[in-house]
Amino acid sequence: MNGGSPSAEGPLLLGVRHHGPGSARAVRAALEAARPRAVLIEGPPEADALIPLAAEEEMRPPVALLAHAVDEPGRSAFWPLAEFSPEWVALRWALEHRVPARFVDLPATHTLAWDKEEPAPAPGAEAEPPAGEDPEPGPGSGLGSGDAVRVDPLAVLAEAAGYDDPERWWEDVVEHRGVGGEDALAPFTALEEAMTALREEYGTGGHRRDLVREAYMRLQVRSNVREFGLEVAVVCGAWHVPALRRTTAVAADRALLKGLPKVKTDMTWVPWTHRRLSRAGGYGAGIDSPGWYAHLFAAPDRPVERWLTKVAGLLREEDRIVSSAHVIEAVRLADTLAALRGRPLPGLSETTDAVRAVMCEGSDVPLSLVRDRLVVGDVLGEVPASAPAVPLQRDLARLQKRLRLKPEPGEREVELDLRKDTDAGRSRLLHRLRLLGVDWGEPTASRGSTGTFRETWRLSWEPELAVRVAEAGVWGTTVIAAATAKAEADAVAARALAEVTGLAERCLLAELPDALPVVMRALTDRAALxxxxxxxxxxxxxxxxxxxxxxxxxxxxxxxxxxxxxxxxxxxxxxxxxxxxxxxxxxxxxxxxxxxxxxxxxxxxxxxxxxxxxxxxxxxxxxxxxxxxxxxxxxxxxxxxxxxxxxxxxxxxxxxxxxxxxxxxxxxxxxxxxxxxxxxxxxxxxxxxxxxxxxxxxxxxxxxxxxxxxxxxxxxxxxxxxxxxxxxxxxxxxxxxxxxxxxxxxxxxxxGAGYAGFAPDLDSGRADAVVPVVRLLLGLDDPGRGDTDASDGRGLDESAGLGESVGLDESDGRDVDDMVGVAR
Known part of the structure; x- marks a missing residue:
C-alpha cells in the first residue's frame, strides 16, 4: 500500500470508536493515504447487497441497518450509522472510489438465532456493543447475565492518563487532534498498542461473543486477502484489532463457528435519529451528544465559534435577547476555561458552561433547550424508496405521502377536522396503526373544541416503529387489511367484555367495516354470558x-x-x-x-x-x-x-x-x-x-x-x-x-343565596347590561358585518352559522345560543 500500515505483515487494520467524529476523520485520511483495493467494515454480511444504496441521493444519515427474523419480525437488531460514524465514512469512500466494500462481522442470521436462546430483546434493540463505547449490556446485545465483569476500554485508558471522565479524555486525545500530519496512520498505531495491552490484561473483558465474532472476522479477512492481496483495509472497533492481528489456525476459527444456530433473516435500511443515538444500549451506548459530534465532524474550521453562533440563533428563535457580543464573550470564556483545565481546545463542557454563564444568565432552563435541540438534536435520516421493505411498509409510505403526514422526530401535536377528507383519512390511518401496535400517534384532549368532529393527536416517530411495521406485516400487505385481520383475531381472543366493546369502538374509529361483524358476534356472545x-x-x-x-x-x-x-x-x-x-x-x-x-x-x-x-x-x-x-x-x-x-x-x-x-x-x-x-x-x-x-x-x-x-x-x-x-x-x-x-x-x-353578589331573583337590568359585551365577544356587532337590525335581514338569527365558522359542533352552537339567552 502507498501509505504503509501499522504492520507490514498484514492488512491495514483501522481501529475506531463507533460514532466518533475524530475516528471518522482519521479513517478518511488513512484511506486517502493508503488507497486500499478493498474496504472491510464491521457489520452483518447480509447487508452487502444494500451497500450501493448508500450512494443514492435520497440516502441521508443517520440511518441504520435493520435485520429481523422472517418468521418472527419482532426479533430484530439495528446497526445505526451517523454521518460522523467511521463505518459510514469508509462506506462512502469506497463507493466514491469504486472500491469493493464488504461487511465482515458475524452474520445476523446467527446473531438473531443466538438471541432467541436468551431473553428476547425489546423490538429495535441495537446490535452488539462495540469497543470504545460504554459496554453496559443493552437489549439485543446478546450477552447473558453470567458474563464476567465487563471492561470499558476508554475508562481504563482515561484513568491511566489521569482523567476521571472517559469522554473528556477521548475529546482531548482524538476529537481535538488535527488530521493531515505527516503520518495519517499514527493514531491507529497508538490505539492498537493501547488495546493490545488491555487485551493482554483483561482478555475479552466480559464480552463472551467477541471470541466467535473475531473468529468469523479473521476468516473473512483471510478470504479477502487471498482475493485482493494485502492491500485491504479493515474498519472495526479498536477493541477487536489485537484479536484480528493475532495469528491463529483456520481450523481453530472454524471450530468456534461450528454448530451456531441460524434463523432466516431479512435486512434493509431504515431511518434513524440523533435522539435514538443518545440512548444507552448497542451502538447507541455512550453517545450523549450526537448533535455536538455531528457539528465537530461537519465544521470546516473554528468549531467553537460556529457552535456558539448556532446556540445564539436557537435562543433568539425562543425570543431570548442574545447579541453578537454574547457570542464573543462566550467564546472568550470557553477558551479561558479550557486553558484553566489544561485542555487543548474547549470541549462540550467548556462551551456549555460558557453558554450558561453568558447567554442563559446562570439559568439551566434555557440550557436544557440547548441540550435538547442542539447537543442531542432532532435529526431524522432518510432512506431511498428503492430500499427493500415489507409490503405493509410500502403501503404505509404511500398513505403517508398521499395524506401529507410525514414521519418526523420529536413530539408534535396535530389537530384534525374529521369533516375534511384529508384529516379524516389521517385519523383512520393513525387509528388503524394503533390497532396494529404501531403507536406513531397518541390521541389527546382537544384544547379548541369538545366537538366529536375534532381529534388531537400527539405524533412521535421512533425508529423502533419500523420493527413494529415489519411485525404487523404478518396480518396483511396493506394497512387496512392488516388492521382488519388483527381486529378480528383480537375479538376472538378477548376474554373480557370491556375488551370487546373497546375493540368495537376502535374499529369504528379506524373505519373497518369488514371487521365489525366479527367483533359484533363476539360482543353479543360475551354480553349474553x-x-x-x-x-x-x-x-x-x-x-x-x-x-x-x-x-x-x-x-x-x-x-x-x-x-x-x-x-x-x-x-x-x-x-x-x-x-x-x-x-x-x-x-x-x-x-x-x-x-x-x-x-x-x-x-x-x-x-x-x-x-x-x-x-x-x-x-x-x-x-x-x-x-x-x-x-x-x-x-x-x-x-x-x-x-x-x-x-x-x-x-x-x-x-x-x-x-x-x-x-x-x-x-x-x-x-x-x-x-x-x-x-x-x-x-x-x-x-x-x-x-x-x-x-x-x-x-x-x-x-x-x-x-x-x-x-x-x-x-x-x-x-x-x-x-x-x-x-x-x-x-x-x-x-x-x-x-x-x-x-x-x-x-x-x-x-339569601349562595354567596355575596347573588340575589334570590334574577336582576333583569344587570343581565341586559351584559348583552352588548356578549355580542361583541361573539362577533355579532363586527362593523364589517354591516347593520344587524331586522331591516337588512340579518341579526341574531344569522348566528346559526356561527358554530361552523369558529369550529364548533352542533352542541357547541346550542351553547352559543344559551349564552346569548342568559345574557338577555
Missing part, C-alpha cells in the same frame, strides 16, 4: 361512545345500538344488589362505574336509540333506589343523589334533606365522610355546588364541627382527598364563606 355488573358497567361507555363516533363518521350502528340498549337494561337490573356490602375500595370502584354509566345513558338519550326516553327514566329510578337504600355504601349513595340533582330530578331542598339524613348524629363519621366524598368529591364540580348553595355548605360545616375528636383523625384523610380535588379559586371561596360565618355581613345567609 357475562353476569358481572362491574364488567357490564365497564363495557357500556365504550359501546355508547362507538354509537356517537359512528354517527360522526356516517357508519351504520343499528346493531351496536341494540346491544347497548340491552346492556344498559342489564346494568339497571343488577346495579342495586351489586352496590350492597362493599368495602372501601370496591365502593370507590362502583362510584366510578356509576359516573361512567350516567354519561353513557346521557349519550344514549341524545342519540337515535329506540326507547331512549324509557332508558333515561329507568336510570333515574335506579339512582333513586341507590340514594335511599341504607345498605348501599355511602360514597355510592352520595353520588346517586348528586347525579339526580345535576339532572334536575331533585330539588335543592330535597338534596339538602338527603344530606341532613346522611350527616345526622346517628351516622358513623366514616360513613358520613364517604357520603360527602360521593356527593361533592371526584372533581365533578362539587366545590362550586357548595359555594352556591348555603344550605349544603352549612350542613357540611355543622357536621364537620360536630365530629368527635376521636373520630376526626379517621375521617380526615377522606375529607382532605375530597376538598383537595377542587380548583384553588373554589377552595379560596369556600374558605372565605366559612370564615365569614352565617351571620356576618355579606355572607350567604345575609344575601
Amino acid at each position: 357475562d353476569a358481572d355488573v362491574g364488567h357490564l358497567a365497564q363495557a357500556l361507555p365504550a359501546l355508547v361512545r362507538s354509537l356517537r363516533y359512528g354517527d360522526v363518521r356516517g357508519t351504520d350502528t343499528r346493531a351496536l345500538a341494540k346491544v347497548a340498549a340491552g346492556l344498559a337494561e342489564r346494568v339497571f337490573v343488577g346495579l342495586p344488589p351489586a352496590c350492597t356490602a362493599l368495602d372501601t375500595d370496591a365502593a370507590e370502584e362502583m362510584r366510578r362505574h356509576l359516573d361512567a354509566v350516567d354519561v353513557a345513558v346521557g349519550l344514549l338519550a341524545e342519540g337515535a336509540v329506540a326507547a331512549a326516553g324509557e332508558i333515561r327514566e329507568r336510570w333515574r329510578a335506579v339512582l333513586r333506589v341507590l340514594s335511599g337504600r341504607d345498605t348501599v355504601a355511602g360514597v355510592v349513595r352520595g353520588r346517586a343523589v348528586r347525579l339526580l340533582l345535576d339532572d334536575g330530578e331533585l330539588e335543592p331542598g330535597e338534596a339538602a334533606r338527603f344530606m341532613g339524613l346522611a350527616l345526622s348524629p346517628g351516622t358513623a363519621p366514616a360513613d358520613a365522610a364517604a357520603w360527602i366524598e360521593g356527593f361533592v368529591g371526584g372533581g365533578a364540580g362539587g366545590g362550586m355546588l357548595l359555594v352556591h348553595d348555603e344550605r349544603l355548605l352549612g350542613l357540611v360545616d355543622t357536621w364537620l364541627t360536630g365530629v368527635p375528636a376521636e373520630a376526626f383523625t379517621g375521617v380526615l384523610p377522606l375529607l382532605r382527598r375530597t376538598f383537595s380535588a377542587y380548583e384553588p379559586g373554589v377552595r379560596r371561596a369556600l374558605g372565605e364563606l366559612v370564615r365569614r360565618g352565617p351571620d356576618a355581613p355579606g355572607s350567604a345567609a345575609a344575601v
Whole structure:
C-alpha cells in the first residue's frame, strides 16, 4: 500500500470508536493515504447487497441497518450509522472510489438465532456493543447475565492518563487532534498498542461473543486477502484489532463457528435519529451528544465559534435577547476555561458552561433547550424508496405521502377536522396503526373544541416503529387489511367484555367495516354470558361512545345500538344488589362505574336509540333506589343523589334533606365522610355546588364541627382527598364563606343565596347590561358585518352559522345560543 500500515505483515487494520467524529476523520485520511483495493467494515454480511444504496441521493444519515427474523419480525437488531460514524465514512469512500466494500462481522442470521436462546430483546434493540463505547449490556446485545465483569476500554485508558471522565479524555486525545500530519496512520498505531495491552490484561473483558465474532472476522479477512492481496483495509472497533492481528489456525476459527444456530433473516435500511443515538444500549451506548459530534465532524474550521453562533440563533428563535457580543464573550470564556483545565481546545463542557454563564444568565432552563435541540438534536435520516421493505411498509409510505403526514422526530401535536377528507383519512390511518401496535400517534384532549368532529393527536416517530411495521406485516400487505385481520383475531381472543366493546369502538374509529361483524358476534356472545355488573358497567361507555363516533363518521350502528340498549337494561337490573356490602375500595370502584354509566345513558338519550326516553327514566329510578337504600355504601349513595340533582330530578331542598339524613348524629363519621366524598368529591364540580348553595355548605360545616375528636383523625384523610380535588379559586371561596360565618355581613345567609353578589331573583337590568359585551365577544356587532337590525335581514338569527365558522359542533352552537339567552 502507498501509505504503509501499522504492520507490514498484514492488512491495514483501522481501529475506531463507533460514532466518533475524530475516528471518522482519521479513517478518511488513512484511506486517502493508503488507497486500499478493498474496504472491510464491521457489520452483518447480509447487508452487502444494500451497500450501493448508500450512494443514492435520497440516502441521508443517520440511518441504520435493520435485520429481523422472517418468521418472527419482532426479533430484530439495528446497526445505526451517523454521518460522523467511521463505518459510514469508509462506506462512502469506497463507493466514491469504486472500491469493493464488504461487511465482515458475524452474520445476523446467527446473531438473531443466538438471541432467541436468551431473553428476547425489546423490538429495535441495537446490535452488539462495540469497543470504545460504554459496554453496559443493552437489549439485543446478546450477552447473558453470567458474563464476567465487563471492561470499558476508554475508562481504563482515561484513568491511566489521569482523567476521571472517559469522554473528556477521548475529546482531548482524538476529537481535538488535527488530521493531515505527516503520518495519517499514527493514531491507529497508538490505539492498537493501547488495546493490545488491555487485551493482554483483561482478555475479552466480559464480552463472551467477541471470541466467535473475531473468529468469523479473521476468516473473512483471510478470504479477502487471498482475493485482493494485502492491500485491504479493515474498519472495526479498536477493541477487536489485537484479536484480528493475532495469528491463529483456520481450523481453530472454524471450530468456534461450528454448530451456531441460524434463523432466516431479512435486512434493509431504515431511518434513524440523533435522539435514538443518545440512548444507552448497542451502538447507541455512550453517545450523549450526537448533535455536538455531528457539528465537530461537519465544521470546516473554528468549531467553537460556529457552535456558539448556532446556540445564539436557537435562543433568539425562543425570543431570548442574545447579541453578537454574547457570542464573543462566550467564546472568550470557553477558551479561558479550557486553558484553566489544561485542555487543548474547549470541549462540550467548556462551551456549555460558557453558554450558561453568558447567554442563559446562570439559568439551566434555557440550557436544557440547548441540550435538547442542539447537543442531542432532532435529526431524522432518510432512506431511498428503492430500499427493500415489507409490503405493509410500502403501503404505509404511500398513505403517508398521499395524506401529507410525514414521519418526523420529536413530539408534535396535530389537530384534525374529521369533516375534511384529508384529516379524516389521517385519523383512520393513525387509528388503524394503533390497532396494529404501531403507536406513531397518541390521541389527546382537544384544547379548541369538545366537538366529536375534532381529534388531537400527539405524533412521535421512533425508529423502533419500523420493527413494529415489519411485525404487523404478518396480518396483511396493506394497512387496512392488516388492521382488519388483527381486529378480528383480537375479538376472538378477548376474554373480557370491556375488551370487546373497546375493540368495537376502535374499529369504528379506524373505519373497518369488514371487521365489525366479527367483533359484533363476539360482543353479543360475551354480553349474553357475562353476569358481572362491574364488567357490564365497564363495557357500556365504550359501546355508547362507538354509537356517537359512528354517527360522526356516517357508519351504520343499528346493531351496536341494540346491544347497548340491552346492556344498559342489564346494568339497571343488577346495579342495586351489586352496590350492597362493599368495602372501601370496591365502593370507590362502583362510584366510578356509576359516573361512567350516567354519561353513557346521557349519550344514549341524545342519540337515535329506540326507547331512549324509557332508558333515561329507568336510570333515574335506579339512582333513586341507590340514594335511599341504607345498605348501599355511602360514597355510592352520595353520588346517586348528586347525579339526580345535576339532572334536575331533585330539588335543592330535597338534596339538602338527603344530606341532613346522611350527616345526622346517628351516622358513623366514616360513613358520613364517604357520603360527602360521593356527593361533592371526584372533581365533578362539587366545590362550586357548595359555594352556591348555603344550605349544603352549612350542613357540611355543622357536621364537620360536630365530629368527635376521636373520630376526626379517621375521617380526615377522606375529607382532605375530597376538598383537595377542587380548583384553588373554589377552595379560596369556600374558605372565605366559612370564615365569614352565617351571620356576618355579606355572607350567604345575609344575601339569601349562595354567596355575596347573588340575589334570590334574577336582576333583569344587570343581565341586559351584559348583552352588548356578549355580542361583541361573539362577533355579532363586527362593523364589517354591516347593520344587524331586522331591516337588512340579518341579526341574531344569522348566528346559526356561527358554530361552523369558529369550529364548533352542533352542541357547541346550542351553547352559543344559551349564552346569548342568559345574557338577555
